[in-house]
Amino acid sequence: MTEPTIYEISSPGRTGVKFQISDVPEFEVPKEFLREHLPMPEVSEIDVIRHFTRLSQLNYCIDTGFYPLGSCTMKYNPRINEVTARLAGFAKIHPLQPTETVQGSLALMFDLQNWLGEISGFPGITLQPAAGAHGEYVGVMLIRAYHNDRKDFKRTKMIIPDSAHGTNPATSSMSGFDVVGVATDKNGNVDLESLRAVCDDTIAGLMLTNPNTLGLFEQNVVEVVNIVHEAGGLVYGDGANLNALLGVVRPGDLGIDIMHFNLHKTFSTPHGGGGPGSGPVGVVKHLVDFLPCPIVGVIEEGSEDFPPLYGFIEPEKSIGRIKAFFGHFGMMVRAYTYISMYGKDGLKKIAEGAVLNANYLLSLLKDTYKVPYDRICMHEFVLEGHWPDAPGIHALDIAKRLMDYKFHPPTNYFPLIVPEALMIEPTETESKQTLDLFVDAMLKIAEEAKTNPELLKEAPHNTPIGRLDEVKAAKDLVLCCWIPENNY
Numbered sequence: 001m002t003e004p005t006i007y008e009i010s011s012p013g014r015t016g017v018k019f020q021i022s023d024v025p026e027f028e029v030p031k032e033f034l035r036e037h038l039p040m041p042e043v044s045e046i047d048v049i050r051h052f053t054r055l056s057q058l059n060y061c062i063d064t065g066f067y068p069l070g071s072c073t074m075k076y077n078p079r080i081n082e083v084t085a086r087l088a089g090f091a092k093i094h095p096l097q098p099t100e101t102v103q104g105s106l107a108l109m110f111d112l113q114n115w116l117g118e119i120s121g122f123p124g125i126t127l128q129p130a131a132g133a134h135g136e137y138v139g140v141m142l143i144r145a146y147h148n149d150r151k152d153f154k155r156t157k158m159i160i161p162d163s164a165h166g167t168n169p170a171t172s173s174m175s176g177f178d179v180v181g182v183a184t185d186k187n188g189n190v191d192l193e194s195l196r197a198v199c200d201d202t203i204a205g206l207m208l209t210n211p212n213t214l215g216l217f218e219q220n221v222v223e224v225v226n227i228v229h230e231a232g233g234l235v236y237g238d239g240a241n242l243n244a245l246l247g248v249v250r251p252g253d254l255g256i257d258i259m260h261f262n263l264h265k266t267f268s269t270p271h272g273g274g275g276p277g278s279g280p281v282g283v284v285k286h287l288v289d290f291l292p293c294p295i296v297g298v299i300e301e302g303s304e305d306f307p308p309l310y311g312f313i314e315p316e317k318s319i320g321r322i323k324a325f326f327g328h329f330g331m332m333v334r335a336y337t338y339i340s341m342y343g344k345d346g347l348k349k350i351a352e353g354a355v356l357n358a359n360y361l362l363s364l365l366k367d368t369y370k371v372p373y374d375r376i377c378m379h380e381f382v383l384e385g386h387w388p389d390a391p392g393i394h395a396l397d398i399a400k401r402l403m404d405y406k407f408h409p410p411t412n413y414f415p416l417i418v419p420e421a422l423m424i425e426p427t428e429t430e431s432k433q434t435l436d437l438f439v440d441a442m443l444k445i446a447e448e449a450k451t452n453p454e455l456l457k458e459a460p461h462n463t464p465i466g467r468l469d470e471v472k473a474a475k476d477l478v479l480c481c482w483i484p485e486n487n488y
């Protein structure tokens with residue numbers, strides 16, 4: 001039996017609110033402002049509560065279950081982050097307030113800049129970018145500004161290894177660079193011969209996702225950096241997923257010139273349905289002057305009795321403003337809270353836990369699922385979702401069937417260099433019990449693929465809506481499918 005919709009239980013005159021008798025004289029609302037055809041259900045307060053609560057439960061989310069979505073770092077968002085972000089002193093300030101009245105918030109941004117710098121090994125940090133891809137955009141703008149400043153105008157190409165995140169080539173080409181691809185070698189690293197072959201004085205830089213989208217640490221990273229530097233290019237490090245490196249490796253120490261962080265991945269701020277995120281960018285010393293403005297700085301040094309006076313500073317050759325005001329401040333408060341809660345040793349434990357959890361899953365699945373590059377993985381790994389003795393079964397069928405076992409599917413069909421890819425990232429916040437249940441489901445599905453393939457082909461069976469046409473669902477989204485048609 002399907003539950004009646006809020007439109008079906010609507011009853012004329014039923015209401016959830018009671019207005020006072022008004023002493024304002026009645027006024028005829030002009031007809032053109034009234035939408036007669038707009039269907040408004042007449043329901044009680046509890047009907048509304050149930051309607052929206054029920055809707056919220058149709059969605060799968062990190063707060064209800066395991067979410068092994070590779071490259072997304074869907075870790076638990078600690079609730080203390082939410083408590084601090086809602087403190088009135090942070091939540092109720094206005095971006096146009098005089099800086100003397102928001103010194104605490106500026107101090108928080110200043111400290112966060114420094115902490116991110118210390119974690120990554122970069123002396124300059126901007127907190128402005130609103131997402132990882134936005135950080136990449138800032139990064140390639142900085143690369144262009146650096147070359148233009150040196151009057152080196154012939155550098156029009158950006159090298160992107162084929163194991164990079166998809167946003168890297170997209171950012172480069174959107175910013176007007178010609179994208180030059182480089183292959184992956186048989187160990188899952190950047191193929192150095194192919195890299196040398198494309199490096200010349202028309203190269204602006206290279207964008208390196210490390211760990212790459214195979215979940216592997218780039219073993220030749222220092223050599224990759226040297227080859228690009230020798231050709232006069234800069235190296236952009238995609239640090240969206242810093243989970244495996246926290247407290248262990250500093251990208252700045254590897255020779256990388258620019259990197260973005262995703263506060264909404266590594267630093268536990270929520271992804272929030274596509275936003276708001278935060279993608280700060282760190283740079284080496286010779287790029288600090290180009291950073292977007294404004295940056296939080298110390299305007300007047302403090303003393304024993306007085307704290308320093310913070311304000312906004314504009315780097316000398318700044319590429320300008322790339323976001324309204326100062327970025328997504330609420331995300332900064334959450335990340336600041338997260339880093340302070342863990343401290344230096346705690347951050348390292350996060351990395352160790354993330355890598356351990358991923359390798360635990362990999363070791364239990366690799367005899368059943370094909371592994372394209374058999375190495376110790378970092379925070380994630382990639383499997384192939386197909387078997388010679390289960391013809392017709394694809395990664396998509398496995399992903400859909402996982403939903404019946406109450407798990408969010410992993411990223412699939414990415415990276416593109418692995419056939420039928422299933423990209424799995426457990427994160428450090430999951431327990432052994434949860435990981436074991438996930439392994440059980442994955443092994444059972446592999447068995448079903450051979451004994452009862454229809455079960456996979458028609459999955460999911462237990463979700464509110466069955467298998468969707470995914471392209472149509474994304475391109476032709478219908479949000480009000482529960483409204484009977486005649487109510488339009």
Ligand SMILES: *Cc1c(COP(=O)(O)O)cnc(C)c1O
Pocket residue numbers: 071072131132133134165167209238240241262277279
């Ligand atoms: C998520 C991700 C990005 C993009 O970050 P957004 O905040 O989604 O724009 C870039 N690179 C890598 C490696 C990522 O995992």
